[in-house]
Amino acid sequence: MLLRVWRMVRLAAAAMVAAAPALAAPPPSPPPARIVAVGDLHGDLGVWRDIAGAAGLIDSRGHWSGGRTTLVQVGDVVDRGPDSLGILHNLMQLQKEAPKQGGQVIVLVGNHEAMNITGDLRYTTPADFAAFANADSAALRERLYQARKGEVEAKYRASDPKMTAPAIHDAWVKSTPLGWVEQRLAWSPKGEIGQWVIRNPAVAIVNGNLFVHGGISVEYSKRPIDEINRQVASALKTVQRSGDSILTDPLGPLWYRGLITRDPKVTQIPAVGAARTPISQELPTVLEAYEAKRIIVGHTPNLKGIQILYGGRLVTIDTGNSRYYGGPPSYLEIVGDRLVPHVVPRSSAAAKGEE
Known part of the structure:
Protein backbone atom coordinates (compact mmCIF):
# COMPACT_ATOMS: atom_id res chain seq x y z
CA MET A 1 0.00 0.00 0.00
CA LEU A 2 2.75 2.45 0.94
CA LEU A 3 4.66 1.67 -2.25
CA ARG A 4 1.54 2.40 -4.37
CA VAL A 5 1.04 5.79 -2.66
CA TRP A 6 4.67 6.72 -3.25
CA ARG A 7 4.32 5.89 -6.95
CA MET A 8 1.22 8.10 -7.16
CA VAL A 9 3.07 11.02 -5.56
CA ARG A 10 5.97 10.66 -8.01
CA LEU A 11 3.61 10.54 -11.00
CA ALA A 12 1.74 13.64 -9.78
CA ALA A 13 4.99 15.53 -9.28
CA ALA A 14 6.18 14.59 -12.76
CA ALA A 15 2.89 15.77 -14.23
CA MET A 16 3.18 19.11 -12.44
CA VAL A 17 6.73 19.64 -13.75
CA ALA A 18 5.63 18.76 -17.30
CA ALA A 19 2.72 21.20 -17.13
CA ALA A 20 4.77 24.08 -15.67
CA PRO A 21 5.86 26.75 -18.18
CA ALA A 22 9.56 26.86 -18.95
CA LEU A 23 11.46 29.56 -17.08
CA ALA A 24 12.36 32.50 -19.29
CA ALA A 25 16.06 32.87 -20.07
CA PRO A 26 17.67 35.81 -18.26
CA PRO A 27 17.91 38.90 -20.44
CA PRO A 28 21.32 39.36 -22.05
CA SER A 29 23.63 41.77 -20.33
CA PRO A 30 23.87 45.11 -22.09
CA PRO A 31 27.11 45.59 -23.99
CA PRO A 32 29.75 47.63 -22.17
CA ALA A 33 29.46 51.34 -22.80
CA PHE A 129 40.93 84.99 -38.46
CA ALA A 130 40.00 84.86 -42.16
CA ALA A 131 37.36 82.21 -41.39
CA PHE A 132 35.39 84.89 -39.52
CA ALA A 133 35.68 87.55 -42.24
CA ASN A 134 32.78 88.71 -44.43
CA ALA A 135 31.90 91.56 -46.78
CA ASP A 136 31.50 94.00 -43.89
CA SER A 137 34.78 93.16 -42.14
CA ALA A 138 36.81 96.10 -43.49
CA ALA A 139 34.15 98.60 -42.45
CA LEU A 140 33.82 96.99 -39.01
CA ARG A 141 37.57 97.11 -38.51
CA GLU A 142 37.65 100.80 -39.45
CA ARG A 143 34.83 101.61 -37.01
CA LEU A 144 36.78 99.91 -34.25
CA TYR A 145 39.86 101.93 -35.12
CA GLN A 146 37.98 105.21 -35.00
CA ALA A 147 36.40 104.26 -31.66
CA ARG A 148 39.83 103.47 -30.17
CA LYS A 149 41.90 105.98 -32.14
CA GLY A 150 43.23 107.90 -29.14
CA GLU A 151 44.19 104.71 -27.28
CA VAL A 152 45.87 103.20 -30.34
CA GLU A 153 47.84 106.36 -31.18
CA ALA A 154 49.06 106.67 -27.59
CA LYS A 155 50.26 103.07 -27.64
CA TYR A 156 52.22 103.46 -30.88
CA ARG A 157 53.69 106.84 -29.89
CA ALA A 158 54.93 105.38 -26.64
CA SER A 159 57.40 103.48 -28.82
CA ASP A 160 57.87 106.15 -31.49
CA PRO A 161 56.81 109.69 -30.45
CA LYS A 162 57.30 111.00 -34.01
CA MET A 163 54.95 108.52 -35.64
CA THR A 164 52.23 110.28 -37.66
CA ALA A 165 48.51 109.53 -37.42
CA PRO A 166 48.33 108.02 -40.96
CA ALA A 167 51.35 105.83 -40.24
CA ILE A 168 49.77 104.61 -37.01
CA HIS A 169 46.53 103.85 -38.85
CA ASP A 170 48.34 101.86 -41.53
CA ALA A 171 50.40 99.94 -38.95
CA TRP A 172 47.33 99.06 -36.90
CA VAL A 173 45.39 97.89 -39.97
CA LYS A 174 48.34 95.73 -41.02
CA SER A 175 48.45 94.10 -37.58
CA THR A 176 44.66 93.61 -37.44
CA PRO A 177 43.65 91.13 -40.16
CA LEU A 178 40.14 91.00 -41.58
CA GLY A 179 38.07 88.74 -39.34
CA TRP A 180 40.02 89.69 -36.21
CA VAL A 181 37.17 91.81 -34.84
CA GLU A 182 34.59 89.10 -35.51
Whole structure:
Protein backbone atom coordinates (compact mmCIF):
# COMPACT_ATOMS: atom_id res chain seq x y z
CA MET A 1 0.00 0.00 0.00
CA LEU A 2 2.75 2.45 0.94
CA LEU A 3 4.66 1.67 -2.25
CA ARG A 4 1.54 2.40 -4.37
CA VAL A 5 1.04 5.79 -2.66
CA TRP A 6 4.67 6.72 -3.25
CA ARG A 7 4.32 5.89 -6.95
CA MET A 8 1.22 8.10 -7.16
CA VAL A 9 3.07 11.02 -5.56
CA ARG A 10 5.97 10.66 -8.01
CA LEU A 11 3.61 10.54 -11.00
CA ALA A 12 1.74 13.64 -9.78
CA ALA A 13 4.99 15.53 -9.28
CA ALA A 14 6.18 14.59 -12.76
CA ALA A 15 2.89 15.77 -14.23
CA MET A 16 3.18 19.11 -12.44
CA VAL A 17 6.73 19.64 -13.75
CA ALA A 18 5.63 18.76 -17.30
CA ALA A 19 2.72 21.20 -17.13
CA ALA A 20 4.77 24.08 -15.67
CA PRO A 21 5.86 26.75 -18.18
CA ALA A 22 9.56 26.86 -18.95
CA LEU A 23 11.46 29.56 -17.08
CA ALA A 24 12.36 32.50 -19.29
CA ALA A 25 16.06 32.87 -20.07
CA PRO A 26 17.67 35.81 -18.26
CA PRO A 27 17.91 38.90 -20.44
CA PRO A 28 21.32 39.36 -22.05
CA SER A 29 23.63 41.77 -20.33
CA PRO A 30 23.87 45.11 -22.09
CA PRO A 31 27.11 45.59 -23.99
CA PRO A 32 29.75 47.63 -22.17
CA ALA A 33 29.46 51.34 -22.80
CA ARG A 34 31.74 52.51 -25.62
CA ILE A 35 33.86 55.61 -25.15
CA VAL A 36 35.96 57.24 -27.85
CA ALA A 37 38.59 59.71 -26.63
CA VAL A 38 40.27 62.11 -29.05
CA GLY A 39 43.30 64.25 -28.31
CA ASP A 40 44.32 67.74 -29.37
CA LEU A 41 43.24 68.71 -32.91
CA HIS A 42 44.74 72.21 -33.28
CA GLY A 43 42.78 73.54 -36.19
CA ASP A 44 43.03 70.52 -38.51
CA LEU A 45 39.49 69.90 -39.75
CA GLY A 46 40.62 67.27 -42.25
CA VAL A 47 42.25 65.09 -39.63
CA TRP A 48 39.25 65.51 -37.33
CA ARG A 49 37.03 64.15 -40.10
CA ASP A 50 39.45 61.27 -40.67
CA ILE A 51 39.44 60.34 -36.98
CA ALA A 52 35.72 60.78 -36.39
CA GLY A 53 34.87 58.85 -39.54
CA ALA A 54 37.22 55.97 -38.70
CA ALA A 55 35.73 55.76 -35.20
CA GLY A 56 32.21 55.58 -36.64
CA LEU A 57 31.17 58.85 -35.02
CA ILE A 58 30.15 60.82 -38.11
CA ASP A 59 28.77 60.05 -41.54
CA SER A 60 30.03 61.44 -44.83
CA ARG A 61 28.14 64.70 -44.24
CA GLY A 62 29.55 65.21 -40.76
CA HIS A 63 26.42 64.21 -38.83
CA TRP A 64 26.43 61.98 -35.75
CA SER A 65 26.43 58.27 -36.54
CA GLY A 66 27.97 57.02 -33.30
CA GLY A 67 24.79 55.68 -31.73
CA ARG A 68 25.21 55.30 -27.96
CA THR A 69 28.93 56.06 -27.98
CA THR A 70 30.31 58.73 -25.68
CA LEU A 71 32.86 60.95 -27.40
CA VAL A 72 35.31 62.83 -25.18
CA GLN A 73 37.50 65.39 -26.92
CA VAL A 74 40.08 66.59 -24.40
CA GLY A 75 40.51 70.20 -25.56
CA ASP A 76 42.88 72.25 -27.72
CA VAL A 77 40.61 72.13 -30.74
CA VAL A 78 41.94 75.53 -31.78
CA ASP A 79 45.13 77.38 -32.83
CA ARG A 80 48.21 76.35 -34.82
CA GLY A 81 46.10 75.03 -37.73
CA PRO A 82 43.95 76.78 -40.35
CA ASP A 83 40.40 75.67 -39.56
CA SER A 84 39.60 75.78 -35.87
CA LEU A 85 36.17 77.25 -36.62
CA GLY A 86 35.17 74.28 -38.77
CA ILE A 87 35.91 71.80 -35.98
CA LEU A 88 34.18 73.97 -33.37
CA HIS A 89 31.00 74.19 -35.43
CA ASN A 90 30.98 70.43 -36.03
CA LEU A 91 31.44 69.63 -32.34
CA MET A 92 28.65 72.05 -31.42
CA GLN A 93 26.41 70.29 -33.93
CA LEU A 94 27.34 66.82 -32.69
CA GLN A 95 26.59 67.78 -29.08
CA LYS A 96 23.01 68.41 -30.18
CA GLU A 97 22.69 65.36 -32.43
CA ALA A 98 24.28 62.61 -30.31
CA PRO A 99 21.63 62.52 -27.53
CA LYS A 100 18.94 61.74 -30.12
CA GLN A 101 20.69 58.36 -30.64
CA GLY A 102 21.53 57.86 -26.97
CA GLY A 103 25.08 59.13 -27.39
CA GLN A 104 26.96 61.96 -25.78
CA VAL A 105 29.65 64.44 -26.81
CA ILE A 106 31.87 65.93 -24.09
CA VAL A 107 34.36 68.61 -25.13
CA LEU A 108 36.82 69.68 -22.44
CA VAL A 109 38.34 73.11 -22.02
CA GLY A 110 41.98 73.14 -23.07
CA ASN A 111 44.57 75.80 -22.39
CA HIS A 112 44.24 77.10 -25.97
CA GLU A 113 40.48 77.60 -25.59
CA ALA A 114 41.20 79.59 -22.42
CA MET A 115 43.90 81.57 -24.24
CA ASN A 116 41.48 82.60 -26.97
CA ILE A 117 38.89 83.78 -24.47
CA THR A 118 41.45 85.77 -22.51
CA GLY A 119 42.95 87.34 -25.63
CA ASP A 120 46.24 85.42 -25.87
CA LEU A 121 46.35 84.93 -29.64
CA ARG A 122 49.99 83.98 -30.07
CA TYR A 123 49.08 80.73 -31.83
CA THR A 124 45.97 81.85 -33.75
CA THR A 125 46.67 81.61 -37.48
CA PRO A 126 45.79 84.14 -40.21
CA ALA A 127 43.48 81.50 -41.71
CA ASP A 128 41.61 81.25 -38.42
CA PHE A 129 40.93 84.99 -38.46
CA ALA A 130 40.00 84.86 -42.16
CA ALA A 131 37.36 82.21 -41.39
CA PHE A 132 35.39 84.89 -39.52
CA ALA A 133 35.68 87.55 -42.24
CA ASN A 134 32.78 88.71 -44.43
CA ALA A 135 31.90 91.56 -46.78
CA ASP A 136 31.50 94.00 -43.89
CA SER A 137 34.78 93.16 -42.14
CA ALA A 138 36.81 96.10 -43.49
CA ALA A 139 34.15 98.60 -42.45
CA LEU A 140 33.82 96.99 -39.01
CA ARG A 141 37.57 97.11 -38.51
CA GLU A 142 37.65 100.80 -39.45
CA ARG A 143 34.83 101.61 -37.01
CA LEU A 144 36.78 99.91 -34.25
CA TYR A 145 39.86 101.93 -35.12
CA GLN A 146 37.98 105.21 -35.00
CA ALA A 147 36.40 104.26 -31.66
CA ARG A 148 39.83 103.47 -30.17
CA LYS A 149 41.90 105.98 -32.14
CA GLY A 150 43.23 107.90 -29.14
CA GLU A 151 44.19 104.71 -27.28
CA VAL A 152 45.87 103.20 -30.34
CA GLU A 153 47.84 106.36 -31.18
CA ALA A 154 49.06 106.67 -27.59
CA LYS A 155 50.26 103.07 -27.64
CA TYR A 156 52.22 103.46 -30.88
CA ARG A 157 53.69 106.84 -29.89
CA ALA A 158 54.93 105.38 -26.64
CA SER A 159 57.40 103.48 -28.82
CA ASP A 160 57.87 106.15 -31.49
CA PRO A 161 56.81 109.69 -30.45
CA LYS A 162 57.30 111.00 -34.01
CA MET A 163 54.95 108.52 -35.64
CA THR A 164 52.23 110.28 -37.66
CA ALA A 165 48.51 109.53 -37.42
CA PRO A 166 48.33 108.02 -40.96
CA ALA A 167 51.35 105.83 -40.24
CA ILE A 168 49.77 104.61 -37.01
CA HIS A 169 46.53 103.85 -38.85
CA ASP A 170 48.34 101.86 -41.53
CA ALA A 171 50.40 99.94 -38.95
CA TRP A 172 47.33 99.06 -36.90
CA VAL A 173 45.39 97.89 -39.97
CA LYS A 174 48.34 95.73 -41.02
CA SER A 175 48.45 94.10 -37.58
CA THR A 176 44.66 93.61 -37.44
CA PRO A 177 43.65 91.13 -40.16
CA LEU A 178 40.14 91.00 -41.58
CA GLY A 179 38.07 88.74 -39.34
CA TRP A 180 40.02 89.69 -36.21
CA VAL A 181 37.17 91.81 -34.84
CA GLU A 182 34.59 89.10 -35.51
CA GLN A 183 36.85 86.48 -33.94
CA ARG A 184 37.21 88.53 -30.79
CA LEU A 185 33.45 89.09 -30.57
CA ALA A 186 32.72 85.37 -31.04
CA TRP A 187 35.27 84.39 -28.39
CA SER A 188 34.16 86.94 -25.80
CA PRO A 189 32.38 85.50 -22.74
CA LYS A 190 29.10 86.69 -24.27
CA GLY A 191 29.92 85.50 -27.79
CA GLU A 192 28.69 82.28 -29.40
CA ILE A 193 31.96 80.39 -29.00
CA GLY A 194 32.87 81.94 -25.66
CA GLN A 195 29.57 80.92 -24.09
CA TRP A 196 29.91 77.39 -25.49
CA VAL A 197 33.43 76.97 -24.08
CA ILE A 198 32.32 78.26 -20.69
CA ARG A 199 29.53 75.66 -20.59
CA ASN A 200 32.00 72.84 -21.27
CA PRO A 201 33.77 71.13 -18.36
CA ALA A 202 37.49 71.18 -17.65
CA VAL A 203 37.32 67.76 -15.97
CA ALA A 204 34.92 64.87 -16.62
CA ILE A 205 34.59 61.34 -15.32
CA VAL A 206 32.86 58.66 -17.41
CA ASN A 207 32.55 55.08 -16.16
CA GLY A 208 35.54 55.48 -13.88
CA ASN A 209 37.66 57.17 -16.55
CA LEU A 210 38.93 60.59 -15.50
CA PHE A 211 39.42 62.99 -18.42
CA VAL A 212 41.28 66.30 -18.26
CA HIS A 213 43.25 68.32 -20.78
CA GLY A 214 46.58 68.75 -18.99
CA GLY A 215 46.43 66.72 -15.80
CA ILE A 216 45.44 66.91 -12.16
CA SER A 217 48.12 67.53 -9.60
CA VAL A 218 47.95 66.19 -6.08
CA GLU A 219 47.27 69.77 -4.96
CA TYR A 220 44.19 70.08 -7.16
CA SER A 221 42.97 66.59 -6.30
CA LYS A 222 41.82 68.03 -2.98
CA ARG A 223 39.08 69.87 -4.90
CA PRO A 224 35.93 68.08 -6.09
CA ILE A 225 35.45 67.92 -9.86
CA ASP A 226 32.39 70.17 -9.69
CA GLU A 227 34.43 72.78 -7.84
CA ILE A 228 37.26 72.68 -10.40
CA ASN A 229 34.76 73.09 -13.24
CA ARG A 230 33.01 75.93 -11.46
CA GLN A 231 36.31 77.75 -10.89
CA VAL A 232 37.37 77.36 -14.53
CA ALA A 233 34.00 78.61 -15.78
CA SER A 234 34.13 81.59 -13.43
CA ALA A 235 37.66 82.47 -14.53
CA LEU A 236 36.61 82.29 -18.18
CA LYS A 237 33.53 84.46 -17.59
CA THR A 238 35.62 87.14 -15.90
CA VAL A 239 38.53 86.79 -18.37
CA GLN A 240 41.14 86.16 -15.68
CA ARG A 241 44.62 86.78 -17.06
CA SER A 242 46.56 86.89 -13.81
CA GLY A 243 49.40 84.47 -13.13
CA ASP A 244 47.58 82.91 -10.18
CA SER A 245 44.41 82.11 -12.18
CA ILE A 246 43.31 78.49 -12.48
CA LEU A 247 43.50 79.10 -16.24
CA THR A 248 47.27 79.66 -16.13
CA ASP A 249 48.38 77.80 -12.99
CA PRO A 250 51.06 75.24 -14.00
CA LEU A 251 49.56 72.95 -11.34
CA GLY A 252 46.03 73.49 -12.70
CA PRO A 253 43.98 71.20 -14.97
CA LEU A 254 44.67 73.07 -18.21
CA TRP A 255 48.47 73.16 -17.97
CA TYR A 256 49.70 70.45 -15.60
CA ARG A 257 52.24 68.07 -17.18
CA GLY A 258 53.56 66.60 -13.93
CA LEU A 259 51.90 63.22 -14.44
CA ILE A 260 53.98 62.77 -17.60
CA THR A 261 57.32 64.37 -16.77
CA ARG A 262 59.07 66.13 -13.90
CA ASP A 263 61.39 68.10 -16.17
CA PRO A 264 61.06 71.68 -14.81
CA LYS A 265 61.71 73.07 -18.31
CA VAL A 266 58.53 71.34 -19.48
CA THR A 267 56.32 71.58 -16.42
CA GLN A 268 57.43 75.07 -15.29
CA ILE A 269 57.37 73.62 -11.77
CA PRO A 270 60.46 72.98 -9.65
CA ALA A 271 61.10 69.25 -9.42
CA VAL A 272 62.05 69.50 -5.75
CA GLY A 273 60.17 70.12 -2.55
CA ALA A 274 57.51 68.37 -0.54
CA ALA A 275 54.82 69.31 -3.06
CA ARG A 276 56.54 67.38 -5.85
CA THR A 277 56.03 63.75 -4.98
CA PRO A 278 57.09 61.11 -7.53
CA ILE A 279 54.58 60.36 -10.29
CA SER A 280 54.27 56.79 -9.02
CA GLN A 281 52.94 58.20 -5.73
CA GLU A 282 50.99 61.17 -7.10
CA LEU A 283 49.01 59.18 -9.67
CA PRO A 284 47.32 56.76 -7.23
CA THR A 285 46.60 59.65 -4.86
CA VAL A 286 44.78 61.54 -7.62
CA LEU A 287 42.85 58.48 -8.78
CA GLU A 288 41.83 57.59 -5.24
CA ALA A 289 40.56 61.13 -4.65
CA TYR A 290 38.03 60.69 -7.45
CA GLU A 291 37.52 56.91 -7.17
CA ALA A 292 38.72 56.62 -10.77
CA LYS A 293 40.34 53.68 -12.56
CA ARG A 294 42.59 55.81 -14.75
CA ILE A 295 43.27 59.34 -15.94
CA ILE A 296 43.34 60.23 -19.65
CA VAL A 297 45.11 63.41 -20.74
CA GLY A 298 46.12 65.40 -23.81
CA HIS A 299 48.21 68.60 -23.90
CA THR A 300 51.69 67.03 -24.04
CA PRO A 301 52.36 65.74 -27.58
CA ASN A 302 53.94 62.35 -28.07
CA LEU A 303 54.45 61.61 -31.75
CA LYS A 304 55.10 57.94 -30.98
CA GLY A 305 51.36 57.45 -30.46
CA ILE A 306 48.96 56.82 -27.60
CA GLN A 307 50.80 55.76 -24.43
CA ILE A 308 49.22 53.44 -21.83
CA LEU A 309 51.32 53.78 -18.70
CA TYR A 310 51.48 52.61 -15.08
CA GLY A 311 49.44 49.48 -15.73
CA GLY A 312 46.70 51.37 -17.55
CA ARG A 313 46.21 54.01 -14.86
CA LEU A 314 47.54 56.83 -17.06
CA VAL A 315 46.83 57.23 -20.79
CA THR A 316 48.25 60.05 -22.91
CA ILE A 317 46.33 60.68 -26.14
CA ASP A 318 47.89 63.81 -27.65
CA THR A 319 49.72 62.22 -30.57
CA GLY A 320 50.19 65.39 -32.60
CA ASN A 321 47.08 64.82 -34.74
CA SER A 322 47.32 68.19 -36.46
CA ARG A 323 49.39 68.72 -39.60
CA TYR A 324 51.24 71.32 -37.54
CA TYR A 325 52.86 68.46 -35.59
CA GLY A 326 52.59 65.72 -38.18
CA GLY A 327 52.03 62.95 -35.65
CA PRO A 328 49.92 59.83 -36.22
CA PRO A 329 46.16 60.61 -36.20
CA SER A 330 44.63 58.50 -33.47
CA TYR A 331 41.83 57.85 -31.04
CA LEU A 332 41.42 55.73 -27.92
CA GLU A 333 38.50 53.32 -27.72
CA ILE A 334 37.35 52.20 -24.27
CA VAL A 335 34.89 49.32 -23.96
CA GLY A 336 34.44 48.26 -20.37
CA ASP A 337 38.00 47.93 -19.07
CA ARG A 338 39.50 47.28 -22.49
CA LEU A 339 41.69 50.10 -23.85
CA VAL A 340 42.28 50.00 -27.61
CA PRO A 341 44.47 52.65 -29.27
CA HIS A 342 43.68 53.18 -32.95
CA VAL A 343 45.90 54.81 -35.57
CA VAL A 344 44.00 56.40 -38.46
CA PRO A 345 45.42 56.85 -41.98
CA ARG A 346 45.66 60.52 -42.86
CA SER A 347 43.54 61.02 -45.98
CA SER A 348 45.07 62.67 -49.02
CA ALA A 349 42.73 65.66 -48.57
CA ALA A 350 43.77 66.09 -44.94
CA ALA A 351 47.44 65.69 -45.81
CA LYS A 352 47.18 68.44 -48.41
CA GLY A 353 45.14 70.72 -46.16
CA GLU A 354 42.03 70.50 -48.35
CA GLU A 355 39.01 71.01 -46.16
